[in-house]
Amino acid sequence: MxxxxxxxxxxxxxxxxxxxxxxxxxxxxxxxxxxxxxxxxxxxxxxxxxxxxxxxxxxxxxxxxxxxxxxxxxxxxxxxxxxxxxxxxxxxxxxxxxxxxxxxxxxxxxxxxxDDVLDACKANDLPIMEFEGAVSGFGNRLLSANAYxxxxxxxxxxxxxxxxxxxxxxxxxxxxxxxxxxxxxxxxxxxxxxxxxxxxxxxxxxxxxxxxxxxxxxxxxxxxxxxxxxxxxxxxxxxxxxxxxxxxxxxxxxxxxxxxxxxxxxxxxxxxxxxxxxxxxxxxxxxxxxxxxxxxxxxxxxxxxxDTLKVSVGYIDSYIGEGQISYAGPGAVARGRLALDIVRERLQLTCVQTSELRFDLIGVDSLHGGALSARNSEPHEVRVRVAGRTDNLREAVRIGNEVETLYTNGPAAGGGATKSARDVVGVASVLLPRELVNPSVRYVEA
Amino acid sequence: MKLREIAHSRTGDKGNISNISVIAYRAENYRLLLAQVTSERVKAHFAGVVEGEVTRFELPNIAALNFVMAGALGGGVTRSLALDAHGKSLSSALLDLEIDEPLGDTSS
Structure with missing residues (x-):
């Protein structure tokens, strides 16, 4: 064989x-x-x-x-x-x-x-698989549509x-x-x-x-x-x-x-x-x-x-801003929680516009939330993490800034602050009738 | 005992759906998995993490279960605010599940 x-x-x-x-x-x-x-x-x-x-x-x-x-x-x-x-x-x-x-x-x-089927997806305004809505709902945030x-x-x-x-x-x-x-x-x-x-x-x-x-x-x-x-x-x-x-x-x-x-x-x-x-x-x-x-x-x-092909639709979803800072030694978790509370209050006081916020203590509850986290003895170090979703980059930047200012305004002995802000390209799926997809091959000689 | 003693596991992601395989190290322990690692228990274990339905698929040929968990990835891998946006660490958390050891066979 x-x-x-x-x-x-x-x-x-x-x-x-x-x-x-x-x-x-x-x-x-x-x-x-x-x-x-x-x-x-x-x-x-x-x-x-x-x-x-x-x-x-x-x-x-x-x-x-x-x-x-x-x-x-x-x-x-x-x-x-x-x-x-x-x-x-x-x-x-x-x-x-x-x-x-x-x-x-x-x-x-x-x-x-x-595989680029953006025009066919627009022309047929196909329904999105993951949530209510159709391709037209993305408006000018639509970036790409590619069939598998x-x-x-x-x-x-x-x-x-x-x-x-x-x-x-x-x-x-x-x-x-x-x-x-x-x-x-x-x-x-x-x-x-x-x-x-x-x-x-x-x-x-x-x-x-x-x-x-x-x-x-x-x-x-x-x-x-x-x-x-x-x-x-x-x-x-x-x-x-x-x-x-x-x-x-x-x-x-x-x-x-x-x-x-x-x-x-x-x-x-x-x-x-x-x-x-x-x-x-x-x-x-x-x-x-x-x-x-x-x-x-x-x-x-x-x-x-x-009879249909799955199509990945890329679109501009939102912006995410994030900041992190570390605390260590006795009381690290308490100072980390205090830091999170301060940032939560600061984001409100300074009117940072977010649609979603997340407050984590890395080393304690960042991966699976409070319920699943081990109730073990206190870790030697924790890392505060605040992430939020915004409509534009300017607002996203302000989230990390509020974490960074914990250096001189927050709990004792915070170190290693980092911050970032980025745009988020989301991906959704639609199903396209396969007869609307026409692959072909082009050759280049070396 | 912990599930970790008798099974291994891997997480995969697609959109806002996470799947976790639970694979018995020894085929004879598959019936323990079938009896005790139910979709209800998995859903309860991930309360606060998994928002949607948990569906279990059975694969007796490889002594494995596959759990498909809807609404498990904070809105989807590409837009989640989570540190582990793919939920790759979920499999290890599931292995912390408590499993009752079967009583010895006393019928003979």
Missing amino acids: RTIRIGSGAGYSGDRIEPAVELAEKGDIQYLVFECLGERTVALAQQARMKNPQSGYDPLLEERMRAVLPVCAAKGIKIVTNMGAANPEAAARKTAAIAKSMGLRGLTIAAVIG LGAAPIAEALKGGADVVITGRASDPALFLAPMIDAFGWAMNDWNLLGKGTVAGHLLECAGQITGGYFADPGFKDVAGLARLGFPIGEVGEDGSLVVTKVAGSGGAITAQTCKEQLLYEVHDPRQYLQPDVVADFSQVTVEEIGPDRVRVRGGRGTRRP
Whole structure:
């Protein structure tokens, strides 16, 4: 049976770079996938593109490509990535330029376009999934609308001879499903095979999260070598069979436990994992350790794909201002609470306009509120945190200022004050009939 | 005993919804999870944190439960004022849940 090995070179935009180089050099892989596009990254990238038409792609594109292009070109490893963000064509041109500058010739770089569906969303004024309202309600705060594309245009680019395929918004598992379709010629209506491929893609898409990252809990779940964590390789057979493994000698561990945790990561109903190409069913999946850092995963299934595509809509939501300051030693918690009370009163006295405020004592109750916080002995140090939502940046700045003035006006011995203010790009979802989305592929030769 | 003794857990986020997996280290403890880690208990454990409904999905093949918690992320990851906007730390908090140890089998 034919088998391919797909490496997962990044689990988010800022991920470590050298594990991908390790995969390319020592992983015996034919495909290297970089998943780098967070929920609102496209909206932020769209803002950048509006300022400069040549930008709008992942800021780490150049660093990643420079690190892996030479070895991938030498070994014929094909790269698939969503680092195109809001501008896949510019990212493809940039990648071609990088290849030339490194003396790499004869490479074909493909850009998958067509995920930008802002016009279709405006024209159809689709309802928002997360709250009451429709796209028109955003008015001029609307920034972007990008459909989650499936594997077909990526597979088309690979079949068309691309050495590097760069997308914008695409479903994360589809980045992995496309190489399987390319290698094995799976039919786009073989729902069970597409379901199995989606299980593989879902397990691999967060890179280190299946090799022991986001997992260690000393004394309960120990993982060695997290500073040199190896990234995963999926060995996929043409029948959809899957073994998850990594480069021998790299840090981390692949066990039944790490695979189970990642299988359910960001999953709601495991029988219905909605994808552009298939509705995958994870409910019958089993995992089996068959060797050191080798886990066999079986039982993925699928049913017919949805008639709609999920679209991420980016919009300017609000502004957030924040300030922090620390207290330590005996009475630290009491001084921290006094500090919070002072800022609460100051924000009222000085009429700072907020729609939402939050007062935390980091070290005591910042993560889960008062009810769940341990009633242990007093911590040695606490950090006051005040955050508030405002309509404009000027008001947001005033929140952090009121925390900073605790230095000379607040409780004794406050230290390490910091403040920040930022605009908030929110993301909502709509469902768009798939016939309104028309992806296509553009090629650039290096 | 604490849930942490018999299970491990991971949190994921989508919009304003958090999901927490609870996975038995040993398959024979899955029935303890089924009996004692109910959606009602999870909802009560996260009172003040989770505003919406808690739904439980069962995965006997991997001895795991998956809890889907609506209104758990302060309005959503992209706009929340919370320090941990993704709610990634919720899984560890759930492992603090108290589990009754089963009585030994005395029927034989």
